Amino acid sequence: MLFVYPPTIDWGWMKQRPQQIMSGLAARGHTVYFCNKTRREAAVETLAPGLHLVHDHDAWLQGQWPAIRDRSAEPSVVWVTLPGLAPTIHRYGASLTVYDCVDEFPEWLRDEHPLAEMADVIFCTAERIRQRLRRRYPGRRTELVRNAYDTAMGLHSRPSAPLAKPPDLPNHPGPWIGYIGAWAPWVDEALLRRLARSLPEADILIVGPEFGRKYARDPKLHFLGLKPHAELPLYMDWCSLFLIPFRPNGVTLATNPVKAYEYLATGKPVIATDLPECRRMAPFVDCAGNHGEFLRLTASRLQDAGDRAARTAYALQHTWAHRASEVEEVLAGIAARR
Structure with missing residues (x-):
């Protein structure tokens, strides 16, 4: 699959779940574009096989991304952790939208509904979050994928x-x-x-x-x-x-x-x-x-x-490699039913 993570945090700021999940998916043979929150004019940087860091997001989104997406034989996935980005997700034209609910910050929850409703699947990190999501969005698929060890x-x-x-x-x-x-x-x-x-x-x-x-x-x-x-x-x-x-x-x-x-x-x-x-x-x-x-x-x-x-x-027994495998299995099943 082809993954893009929109600008939310910088790659080098406290290695967290987004960096770990994206790294794990790249290690499993998928192609990942992680877009830094801090923008600067610079070429796309390859961090590891299949794992690319985008510095100039807007230019890349308008110039390179459409060709990358359209040439790929694999489904494209936009992976979103920040609900406030929901109005921009259509710009990626991805096959699948993932909402990864990683925290219960009140300011994030205020913006959550549009993203949850457009997501093909909602991942979350804790049982308490899963229970809330299932109550609030009973028609949406919700999967618990906890954090892990690197x-x-x-x-x-x-x-x-x-x-x-x-x-x-x-x-x-x-x-x-x-x-x-x-x-x-x-x-x-x-x-x-x-x-x-x-x-x-x-x-x-x-x-x-x-x-x-x-x-x-x-x-x-x-x-x-x-x-x-x-x-x-x-x-x-x-x-x-x-x-x-x-x-x-x-x-x-x-x-x-x-x-x-x-x-x-x-x-x-x-x-x-x-x-x-x-x-x-x-x-x-x-x-x-x-x-x-x-x-x-x-x-x-x-x-x-x-x-x-x-x-x-x-x-x-709880590593990021395990979590990437869990994510891959869920997304492969969704893509196969498309």
Whole structure:
């Protein structure tokens, strides 16, 4: 098949589900054009066999895309994650339209109806989202395809001892507790501060960009900013366990955290707040119903990490290669019935 992902995010900004799904489809022999949100005059860049990065979207859409689409013997698919793009989808003239519902941001939901109604299939990342979509759009096909682990990160096969210390990692004699991800409004800062005070020997390492809020000021919270995806294992090597410290709200209760799979691939303990999708990962993820339990679980896992091999095995059963295969099977069935 021939896939196009319209401008939504930049390829190099926090490797997420769109980049992973598109990479996985290209690896399975499909042709993919990922269109960067940031526009500049530049030729289409080939990132891997079958995987192309479009920089000058409008020029490419008007000039090259029609010929690419019309010459292809395979169905063309426009893969959309941002509902606000619905009015532009007709410009691609694709055989199939996919709506991949990845988050429950209220501002996205306001624009969702037109895209959902035109989609040939709706994929989603969490059971809570699937239930909502089926209630709201009972006539539309909805498929649950959760997030996954990127084996190219190599987190499942890292040496037992950390490699060379990254130069910006502070000197700290005790254990590091890691949070890898955006410093977003739904991260429970009060919980992290309380956790840090309860464990005098441990500090918390936060690797990710500011997203809708400024970094906190706390001597036991260390913010290293956004890092290239390929460099994340260098920091994760130094962590003794990992956190998903999300406050419950409409977004987080419907999230299937990519970071959970990446954390689990290391074999190290993962402590999460009481999120439905994390509960589904038990016993590999430890979920806490309140702040006190979160602190107790973290302290316990620092003393006894538990079954590392089982966590890694779980991550390897849920990879992006698996997800690309699931997507391919659904789309092939739809195309065959056309």
